[in-house]
Amino acid sequence: MRVRELPDPDHLPALDRRYALERPALGLGPEGHAPRILLLYGSLRETSYSRHAVEEAARLLRFFGAEPRIFDPSDLPFPDQVKGDDHPAIHELREMSIWSEGQIWCSPERHGQISGLMKAQIDHLPLSMGGMRPTQGRTLAVMQVSGGSQSFNAVNTLRLLGRWMRMVTIPNQSSVAKAFTEFEDGRMKPSPYYDRIVDVVEELVRFTVLLRPHVTQMTDRYSERKEDAAKLEARTGLRSILHPS
Template identity: 65%
Template sequence: MDENELFPSSRARHAPRILILYGSLRKRSYSRFAAEEAGRILTSLGAEVRFFHPNDLPLPDSVSDEHPKVQELRELVMWSEGMVWCSPERHGAMTAIMKAQIDWIPLSLGSVRPTQGKTLAVMQVCGGSQSFNAVNQLRILGRWMRLLTIPNQSSVPRAWDEFDQDGRMKPSAYYNRIVDVMEELVKFTLLTRDSHAYLVNRYSERVESHAELSARVNQSSAT
């Protein structure tokens, strides 16, 4: 293991780059409101924030991945060092809109892994009493995408009563929790982004790469 991967000689000085995804297309979308509130908090904490708006994103596998919205999403994921996923809970699960965005993000693009080793915070909004079904599912997806999903999370019950007419969140313990989650996301991003090469260095992949290299050398020698 290269020690420089674990202890880089210099640390990045730019603002943490955070991408926010939300899971609803409604005009008055509480998951978007919560995501926007998270974005304001992240900006105040010194992060650079970008949103992906899922309007016009096609269903996975229904079109080529050259579709402009798919390309936009993938470029934003590549740009980011951390992400926030915020979904409504619908029928006890995350929405199809939320899942479609994640399904369009590949585990690898050539030799590049767009998500592996980056940080993730998960949030949900509920129409009724508080639930954690959506955030639990998002955690499973985060693990599958090899993201570093932070311990803290946010679930906002009765979301229709937590935001004013302008879509701003009212002062409450639920708002305070979102602040906690965003603070933790920024901290984890700052702690891990400089060691990204170390975090994504896997034994099984080194073995596979060595085998491929040996095969190419042997083939070259044979010719």
């Protein structure tokens, strides 16, 4: 699988556990399965701060009782590059999105926007796919890293894309300025920037746990019921109870 492994998932040197709420405090009872969270990052550099940021988020997700998976986009083709999107990386990205109940997107800011790699991953996620909707109803947290002063251009764009993909984007977000000063040996140093990532991950887990029992009800749309009934009638010649005469 194209999932990046975390070498030390339980090592959280920047987290002050005196103030951190673990699994029970987030309302995850013994009967509930771990929230399934997909993480996407937007740079293939050997030292990728967006990747390091989602790795820190993934460690925190495990601390909070969630199940994280980080997609590795290193061999993902451009959208429309492969006929019929028939490529193993595309298939796996879509399968992981369907598996997920929530997602974290983290992009570097380049020329005042998200990276092309970040946009390519989102573009490979269709709104509808064989009756499945890979993103609809999932929770979403957005983050960005910058080489200069703090900016919110990338997270603002990710919010717009999340709304377009019919996701529930949480209020909190993270923007790490001068990211090259905030990491050492691939790990994030203690700082207010790290604390904000803890806030974001904690809030995402809460929203995911609260929303997931109601996703079917919250995403049941009149227009889609009408469209599905019309397709059924065209295919079978039978009128659906949802499409009466």
